[in-house]
Amino acid sequence: xxxxNQITDKVSAYIENADLDLIQRAYVFSAQxxxxxxxxxxxxxxxxxxxxxxxxxxxxxxxxTVAAGLLHDTVEDTDTTVDEIEELFGSDVxxxxxxxxxxxxxxxxxxxxxxxENIRKLILAMAExxxxxxxxxxxxxxxxxxxxxxxxxxxxLIARETQDIYAPLANRLGLHRVKTELEDLCLQYLKPDxxxxxxxxxxxxxxxxxxxxxxxxxxxxxxxxxxxxxxxxYGRTKHLHSIHVKMEQQGLTFxxxxxxxxxxxxxxxxxxxYAVLGLIHAIWRPVPGRFKDYISMPKANMYQSLHSTVxxxxxxxxxxxxxTSEMNQxxxxxxxxxxxxxxxGKGQQRGKTAGTRDAERYTWLKQIMDWQRELSxxxxxxxxxxxxxxxxxxxxxxxxxxxxxxxxxATPVDFAYAIHSEVGDKCAGAKINGRIVPLHATLKxxxxxxxxxxxxxxxxxxxxxxxxxxxARTRIKNYTRTVERDRAISLGKELxxxxxxxxxxxxxxxxxxxxxxxxVEEFNCGSVDDLLSQVxxxxxxxxxxxxxxxxxxxxxxxxxxxxxxxxxxxxxxxxPKADGLHISGVDNVLLRFASCCTPLPGEPIVGYITRGRGVxxxxxxxxxVNNFEDERLLEVNWEGVEDKPYPAKIRVKxxxxxxxxxxxxxxxxxxxxxxxxxxxxxxxxxxxxLEFTVEVTDLNQLHHALSQIKALKAxxxxxxxx
Ligand code: MN
Numbered sequence: 001x002x003x004x005n006q007i008t009d010k011v012s013a014y015i016e017n018a019d020l021d022l023i024q025r026a027y028v029f030s031a032q033x034x035x036x037x038x039x040x041x042x043x044x045x046x047x048x049x050x051x052x053x054x055x056x057x058x059x060x061x062x063x064x065t066v067a068a069g070l071l072h073d074t075v076e077d078t079d080t081t082v083d084e085i086e087e088l089f090g091s092d093v094x095x096x097x098x099x100x101x102x103x104x105x106x107x108x109x110x111x112x113x114x115x116x117e118n119i120r121k122l123i124l125a126m127a128e129x130x131x132x133x134x135x136x137x138x139x140x141x142x143x144x145x146x147x148x149x150x151x152x153x154x155x156x157l158i159a160r161e162t163q164d165i166y167a168p169l170a171n172r173l174g175l176h177r178v179k180t181e182l183e184d185l186c187l188q189y190l191k192p193d194x195x196x197x198x199x200x201x202x203x204x205x206x207x208x209x210x211x212x213x214x215x216x217x218x219x220x221x222x223x224x225x226x227x228x229x230x231x232x233x234y235g236r237t238k239h240l241h242s243i244h245v246k247m248e249q250q251g252l253t254f255x256x257x258x259x260x261x262x263x264x265x266x267x268x269x270x271x272x273x274y275a276v277l278g279l280i281h282a283i284w285r286p287v288p289g290r291f292k293d294y295i296s297m298p299k300a301n302m303y304q305s306l307h308s309t310v311x312x313x314x315x316x317x318x319x320x321x322x323x324t325s326e327m328n329q330x331x332x333x334x335x336x337x338x339x340x341x342x343x344x345g346k347g348q349q350r351g352k353t354a355g356t357r358d359a360e361r362y363t364w365l366k367q368i369m370d371w372q373r374e375l376s377x378x379x380x381x382x383x384x385x386x387x388x389x390x391x392x393x394x395x396x397x398x399x400x401x402x403x404x405x406x407x408x409x410a411t412p413v414d415f416a417y418a419i420h421s422e423v424g425d426k427c428a429g430a431k432i433n434g435r436i437v438p439l440h441a442t443l444k445x446x447x448x449x450x451x452x453x454x455x456x457x458x459x460x461x462x463x464x465x466x467x468x469x470x471x472a473r474t475r476i477k478n479y480t481r482t483v484e485r486d487r488a489i490s491l492g493k494e495l496x497x498x499x500x501x502x503x504x505x506x507x508x509x510x511x512x513x514x515x516x517x518x519x520v521e522e523f524n525c526g527s528v529d530d531l532l533s534q535v536x537x538x539x540x541x542x543x544x545x546x547x548x549x550x551x552x553x554x555x556x557x558x559x560x561x562x563x564x565x566x567x568x569x570x571x572x573x574x575x576p577k578a579d580g581l582h583i584s585g586v587d588n589v590l591l592r593f594a595s596c597c598t599p600l601p602g603e604p605i606v607g608y609i610t611r612g613r614g615v616x617x618x619x620x621x622x623x624x625v626n627n628f629e630d631e632r633l634l635e636v637n638w639e640g641v642e643d644k645p646y647p648a649k650i651r652v653k654x655x656x657x658x659x660x661x662x663x664x665x666x667x668x669x670x671x672x673x674x675x676x677x678x679x680x681x682x683x684x685x686x687x688x689x690l691e692f693t694v695e696v697t698d699l700n701q702l703h704h705a706l707s708q709i710k711a712l713k714a715x716x717x718x719x720x721x722x
Contacts, residue, residue: 001050002054007053010054011063018063025089033078041146049069049070052072053138056135072135087538133169133173137175144186147159147189162182175331187244217233219313220265224257224276229267237260263321264321266325267323274321276322277306280308282308285311293306304331305322306320394447395446396448404419410443411441411466412427412449418471428453428457431450440466460630487609487632491535491536492532492533493536497545510553516549520553606620606633607634607635608634622722649693651691652715654688655714656682661690667705667712706718
């Protein structure tokens with residue numbers, strides 16, 4: 001059994017002035033908490049946390065992590081609380097223990113295997129501090145090492161979970177050593193026959209191959225010496241799991257696998273790595289397509305190395321991995337190792353005050369950020385890594401414990417649509433972790449979400465303001481569009497009936513007799529409903545339709561009170577069509593710009609279906625929009641905007657100095673901003689307020705003009721007003 005001084009000795013070997021007291025106290029506390037409990041192996045329970053802490057010291061982690069390793073099971077298995085841990089060992093240790101406990105309490109066993117990837121991401125996301133994962137993986141590694149004492153059923157469950165979740169997780173974090181050991185242990189329990197055969201075959205091969213390995217090692221060492229390069233070379237047999245995967249994937253027998261033996265050359269500098277690669281390629285012919293430069297293109301888990309397979313001395317394939325010792329440390333222990341390495345490498349003293357301690361509480365992301373600065377193309381690396389890891393997604397649970405993956409910022413409505421379109425449509429309320437929340441609440445990792453449905457509920461246009469998923473958006477839009485069309489149809493019918501009465505036409509009757517159908521083609525519509533909706537949307541005036549209908553019924557034109565020409569120009573004048581606008585899903589609607597907020601191209605806008613006067617377009621933040629009925633709001637987009645002037649009001653507050661008005665007017669003229677009208681007011685406090693209505697082509701031009709004006713010394717404020 002491991003003794004506590006073995007752990008502290010190890011830690012002081014890599015941390016100067018390490019806080020060994022913290023580790024000692026954690027040990028004493030843990031031993032007391034677990035006192036009297038015996039593991040299935042017959043050892044006292046404390047042997048498990050001790051082994052976990054030892055593994056963590058082996059990975060060269062900080063004192064807080066090692067202490068957390070000692071304490072990791074106290075909250076879950078004993079009466080100890082996280083608060084107690086915090087009080088005794090500080091928030092750093094407490095946070096790690098808390099994180100490990102939370103992961104342990106996640107019920108992973110029942111999950112379908114296809115969700116393993118999600119669970120891995122969830123674990124990553126939940127553990128904001130990478131040290132939580134280190135402790136969890138060390139915990140799992142020791143449990144796997146001692147799996148023989150478990151019942152066979154339990155062995156299978158734990159091994160499967162390890163294979164599906166923890167081994168790939170270790171891989172993602174670049175903990176190569178942990179990953180390979182976990183994989184080989186999984187193979188042992190999940191496929192004992194394969195494991196047995198491979199173990200025998202490998203040991204035979206190793207025995208047979210020993211002279212060969214020695215020969216290659218000697219050749220390489222000679223080569224290094226001759227070229228005055230310092231370094232170490234190791235020959236090793238690949239781990240069983242990877243051999244097994246290769247046999248399965250490529251359908252090979254054991255004897256058909258050539259590169260069972262890999263050589264690793266560890267050097268002092270990057271330059272030496274490439275030099276040695278060149279030397280090897282000069283002696284042995286490289287196998288085409290087997291050279292990989294992970295030094296200039298590191299893997300997402302930060303792995304760096306040169307790989308090459310060559311045809312060796314006796315015509316056998318040999319694989320080489322060439323890297324620096326720092327790269328090797330990362331290859332085996334991942335990013336945490338790097339963090340460690342860098343701090344020690346820089347000779348930084350680990351601070352003892354609370355302040356520096358806090359500063360040391362790096363989150364996983366922070367470390368990555370530091371690290372990526374040194375990479376050749378950090379932005380790309382970062383983008384891949386973040387996408388790959390967890391940055392832009394959240395993982396939440398359904399009431400059944402299934403996991404749903406949603407984009408960052410997703411709301412209960414997104415969640416509802418992710419479950420089923422029907423659930424989304426009928427979504428009336430939501431609970432997060434058992435508490436009622438508004439539908440626009442933001443979901444966080446690990447939240448358990450429940451949707452309250454109501455069969456009378458319908459999707460609301462308001463939801464479009466906060467939903468994040470395409471599925472929810474499309475569904476809501478389609479729905480509201482249908483509703484809007486239905487409304488337009490009944491509105492159109494209403495308007496026609498009213499107009500019809502003036503001409504003594506019973507529109508209802510005419511519809512029943514199919515007379516309106518005769519007009520459909522003439523108005524370029526697809527159906528009677530289509531025609532009605534166009535009237536509702538004010539595409540055609542009711543008068544125009546009734547006139548045609550009159551002609552159909554009476555075989556002669558309606559005796560109009562106004563001359564035809566005048567009526568049309570009149571209508572045009574009243575409702576000038578707004579160019580450069582597009583209403584999604586509806587064409588040819590009469591649009592007018594609202595005079596209350598004078599929207600400019602590029603601004604978020606919304607359409608409002610007026611009663612019989614077409615659609616007015618408002619800025620989305622216009623104060624009037626709040627008072628509009630939801631059902632009458634329409635989505636409108638700027639599209640194919642023409643270079644024509646749009647009005648905008650601006651207000652400038654400046655010192656009341658001579659020539660200010662002239663200066664600003666000249667400036668606007670220089671910027672090709674036309675002034676439509678303006679007013680000027682001097683105040684007693686020595687300032688002036690200038691207000692202009694100007695004409696600009698878009699928002700950018702307006703902003704540019706405002707910033708130019710603002711740059712004038714005497715100007716205190718220049719803004720757009722409604
Ligand atoms: Mn444990």
